Amino acid sequence: MPLYVALTYTRDVDWTAPEQAGDLQGYEDFAKSAAAVIRGGQALYPTATATTVRVSGGKGGDVVTSDGPYAETKEALTGFYLLECADLDEAVKMSAGLPAAWDGAVEVRPVIQFPA
Amino acid sequence: MDAVARLVREEGTRVLATLIRVTGNVDLAQDATQDAVVRALETWPRDGTPDNPRAWLLVTAKRRAVDVIRREARRAGKEAAAMDWTTDPQDESAExxxxxxxxxxxxxxxxxxxxxxxxxxxxxxxxxxxxxxxxxxxxxxxxxxxxxxxxxxxxxxxxxxxxxxxxxxxxxxxxxxxxxxxxxxxxxxxxxxxxxxxxxxxxxxEAIRLGRLLAELMPDEPTVLGLLALMLLQNARRDARVGPSGDLILLPDQDRSRWNPGAIKEGVQLIGVALRRTPDRPDSYVVQAAIAACHALAPSYAETSWESVVSWYDVLLSVNDTPVVRFEPRGGDQ
Incomplete structure (x- = not known):
């Protein structure tokens, strides 16, 4: 069965802050209602905690880190779910139940399943 | 396009549609259908058209698809998955x-x-x-x-x-x-x-051909009937829209004897059928077709029933309230 990742893009929130409890509840409700198709997923710390890593001069070169996310966008990647769905229509229908879909956007991407 | 070519093209679309379902692969289905179509165009004019052209195309296309799958499996060093869909093409019912x-x-x-x-x-x-x-x-x-x-x-x-x-x-x-x-x-x-x-x-x-296909597939859908009617009615004026030097001739100046009466009649009939389906809330394409019909049925520009045109625009506003409709010039320019 196809596997999809649903990337949630929202305001750059700190899910651990007490004032996010209300928003978090929306995701817990989603997790309950979509339990049959959810194969995994996590919430992420805000982009202020992100570190972008590059190696200059090819493999084995100097590790260069910079503070912040790879892409600075208005809406930030704040979490992801792994969904196992029959097809894209089902994946879209499930993703439309994520609060991020109305608070921001959800990017649905098919996951490559390499043969074992 | 001659009769064989037209038949092959029409049946080819149906064969492709079935083959995509059977193989689950648009590319493979397209290549295999294309191959069958080429063979049909080579052999039918010489040997005669088979009794069941669609079955002939489907069998040929399926065989081709199986060949391709086997060859690719061999190249990858794998056994091709069992394919039981090469059997009887007659199984494919009209439905x-x-x-x-x-x-x-x-x-x-x-x-x-x-x-x-x-x-x-x-x-x-x-x-x-x-x-x-x-x-x-x-x-x-x-x-x-x-x-x-x-x-x-x-x-x-x-x-x-x-x-x-x-x-x-x-x-x-x-x-x-x-x-x-x-x-x-x-x-x-x-x-x-x-x-x-x-x-x-x-x-x-080509779009009218697709519209006809949709109307054949979904004869009860007002959207589909309205779309086909709209395209037929607009296209009916096509020859009169262009002057000898390729310049655009606007509606008031068009020679109405050059409009296609057959297409207008068909379009108006389709509007009737569609309106009877949903008289209370007509589909937006049906209403646009009705506006086109007001122009198409007028013997001259001066005799256009502007009252009908305006009231259809009001209906259009109520079913499809967008700024584009509101700002559309009510006279219509083509």
Whole structure:
């Protein structure tokens, strides 16, 4: 069965802050209602905690880190779910139940399943 | 196009629709169908058209698809999966073929594909045009079009866009997506005008052909009937729209004897059928067709029933309240 990742893009929130409890509840409700198709997923710390890593001069070169996310966008990647769905229509229908879909956007991407 | 070529093209679309379902692979189905079509065009004029042309094409295309799958499996050093779908093509009932075509329509016009990808896919698969023809029709370099089609087919496969007819609940919105795609194709051709290359103006005829296919597949859907009526009524004025030097002639100055009475009659009849389906809330395409019919039925510009035109515009506003409608000039210019 196809596997999809649903990337949630929202305001750059700190899910651990007490004032996010209300928003978090929306995701817990989603997790309950979509339990049959959810194969995994996590919430992420805000982009202020992100570190972008590059190696200059090819493999084995100097590790260069910079503070912040790879892409600075208005809406930030704040979490992801792994969904196992029959097809894209089902994946879209499930993703439309994520609060991020109305608070921001959800990017649905098919996951490559390499043969074992 | 001669009779054999037309038959092969029409049946080819049906065979392709079935083969996509059976193989689950648009590219493979397209190559195999293309192969069968080429063989038919080679052998039928010489040996005569088979009793069941569709079955002949389907068997030939399926064999070809199996060959390709086996060859690729061998190259990958794998055993080809058992394929039990090479058996009897007579199994494909009229109903199955009907449903396969519908599946193809809704997959080509899936909202997860960009509108330009939908247009290209519809012309290539449902219309049976070559990639080069699609490219020239849409004024895009052939390599760009080939890439666009490949990307669309890749997305269908990799993102698992389903090959199915939408549920009744989602049908209205999906259907309006299909209609929008076909109408866009029509306007690409219609707006091209007289000076444009034939391949471009041919898009209008191609869109009407797709509209007829939709009406055949979904004879009870007002959207589909209204779309076909609208395209027929606009296209009926086509010859009168262009002057000898290729310049555009506006509605008041058109020679109405050059309008196509057969297309007008058919369009008006379709409007009648569609209006009887949903008299309380007519579909937006049906209303636009009714406006076109007001012009088409007027013996002269001065004798146009502007009262009817205006009241249909009011209906259009109520079913489809968008700024575009509100600002549209009420006289109509073409």
């Amino acid at each position: 199955t073929i009907h449903d396969d075509l519908l599946r193809l329509v809704f997959t080509c016009c899936h909202p997860a594909l960009s509108l330009e990808a939908q247009v290209a896919l519809a012309l290539r698969t449902l219309g049976g045009l070559s990639t080069g023809e699609v490219a020239r029709g849409l004024l895009v370099p052939e390599a760009t079009m080939a890439k666009r089609l490949t990307r669309a087919k890749q997305k269908i496969r990799q993102a698992a866009i389903p090959y199915r007819v939408p549920e009744p609940a989602e049908l209205p919105s999906r259907l309006s997506g299909v209609a929008a795609t076909v109408y866009l194709i029509f306007n690409e051709g219609y707006a091209a005008g007289g000076g444009a290359a034939l391949v471009r103006t041919e898009l209008a005829a």
